[in-house]
Amino acid sequence: MVGRSTYFVLHNVLHRAGSALPGKLATKLDPDVMSQLAQDYDVILVTGTNGKTLTTALTARVLSEKYETVITNPSGSNMMQGITGTMLTARIPKNSHQRPLALLEVDEANVEAVAKQLKPIAFVLTNIFRDQLDRYGEIYTTYEKILKGIRLFPEATLIINADSPIFMRGNLPNPKVYYGFNHEPAQGDMHAPHNTDGILSPSDNSVLHYHFITYGNQGDYFSVTDEFKRPQLTYAVTKLNKLTPTFSNFDIDGQTLQIEIGGLYNIYNALAAYAVGRFMGVTVDQIRHAFESNAQVFGRQxxxxxxxxxxxxxxxxxxxxxxxxxxxxxxxxxxxxxxxxxxxxxxxxxxxxxxxxxxxxxxxxxxxxxxxxxxxxxxxxxxxxxxxxxxxxxxxxxxxxxxxxxxxxxxxxxxxxxxxxxxxxxxxxxxxxxxxxxxxxxx
The missing domain is CATH 3.90.190.20 (Mur ligase, C-terminal domain)
Known part of the structure; x- marks a missing residue:
């Protein structure tokens, strides 16, 4: 196959990974090449504005605690060509007794095209913030691009950052797993800062109120015009123990965990990885072990x-x-x-x-x-x-x-x-x- 041959030359002769070029050549010859490749995998797609690469990396570590083969695109090459290249160059062990997993970061604007070929069993939604207006448009336009892919697979499970109210739009019939923060009591009544995007209620587009805000438009939101509020969380950060530039220590549902990277935003990424792991049958102890790895992620701290x-x-x-x-x-x-x-x-x-x-x-x-x-x-x-x-x-x-x-x-x-x-x-x-x-x- 042209794609695999191109990868061999780039990797073994020129000593470059060439994650996108093999995929570019392969898709030019056969636009549906991924449909054939995906038949051997259970596919999970990770998308959203921020945190896709780290969420995917942490989730791959988590899933590798249970599954023999987890292929992923660690460099963040997340458009059709890069994902095709990842699929082309993957290898499944001959004696594997498990169905392999493909855990793939996907650019928001490419969700529909990628999902159509890979037929995912789950979508992981991280967040949507204003980003690259020249490519995506405003945030509701970005979300609609993602929805076009999700709507093709109503049976796929959605693993959703429930602290982001925009994800409550769309009336999707899919089974859902919700993750978010419950580290503060559900009391108080506050508004997001005046220039915050994505704070309109899906029910009537009124401005949402919050019991607390983690950052941006994320937090424990509720409407004062009707009964709309954040859904009950399946998995939640219940305590923030210590945040430093080099590590974050926190509790998820009372279990203390640590990742070797700083920033509150990266705890959301870890929580998403935790939610995917539990959905796929990985134990809490296995997740804790996966988080203890200090392997760095390309360009992310x-x-x-x-x-x-x-x-x-x-x-x-x-x-x-x-x-x-x-x-x-x-x-x-x-x-x-x-x-x-x-x-x-x-x-x-x-x-x-x-x-x-x-x-x-x-x-x-x-x-x-x-x-x-x-x-x-x-x-x-x-x-x-x-x-x-x-x-x-x-x-x-x-x-x-x-x-x-x-x-x-x-x-x-x-x-x-x-x-x-x-x-x-x-x-x-x-x-x-x-x-x-x-x-x-x-x-």
Missing amino acids: EAVQVGDKDVTIVLIKNPVGANQVIDMMKTDEQPFSLLALLNANYADGIDTSWIWDTDFESLHDSQLQAVATGGERYKDLYVRLKMAGYPDQAVYPDLKKIVSAIEAMPTKHVYIAATYTAMLQLRSQLQEAGFIKATGMEA
Whole structure:
């Protein structure tokens, strides 16, 4: 098959993974190639605006505690070509006594096309925030793209972040598993901040109230105009024990768990992985063991040693996600520096207006000591951070100077917050300088 041959050349001759190119060639020759490949698997699709890659990675670890074969797309190559490449290059052990699983991250706009061919047994819905308006449109348009795929399979189970009210729209007949936060008592009456998207009631489009808000539009919501409220949760975070930049300790339904990555938003990703694991029969102890793995996820709080600098790479791409990264940085008790990198290519979203809805000002309440900016749109980011109260910025429009930029920072710990293609360019430079190993995911 052309796809497998292309993968062999890229992987074994050129030493690149080529997750998308084999799929591109295969789909050009046979647009329905995945339908044949999927017959050997039970398929679970993960989609949403933020957290898909980490949710998929954590879930793959969880499912691997029980299942012999779990194929996935760890690099985040989540459109049709990349997913086809993943399916083409997968190998099923000959003596396996279990039906293998395909756990696949899927771009929101590709859910319908991918689902049509793979016929999933479940969809995992993480969240929907304003993101890449040039590609997806506003959030209800994004959700409708996802619904078109789900509606093809009314028998598939939906594993839903119930704290996101937009997922309560659509009157879907599918069996449902709900996950969310119950770490605070269901009392109080508050509104989301005035510029928050996705806070309208599905029943009558009135503005929802909240007993508590975790972040963005997520929390324990209810309507004051009718009986609509957040559904009862199947699995819930019941306690937040300790949050740091390098780990998060929390309880799910009274069971204490820990992941080796910081940020409240990543607890949602872990909770989604927990919910999928329990749905697929993985025990709590097995999930705990899976979470204890300290394997890093491509570009997601990836730790790199650059000389005497401890560097943490974080992905930013929209205001809600960037604000959560900022909140994670604010839990750091040690002095740190920030290098922010902004590109505006197709994979990033060409609209950079989201940086003005990101709360860079709140970094004044942190241990931040120095700020630098870079990337193809460094001028936009420079102005935004200057307006946020950081006028003294070094600038690095040429990411080939990234190692020098890191070394010039005054603190031992450096956060690099980068959009997707800037993160790829960054990793390429760090790889060329010998600070990270090639993973093959850069293809």
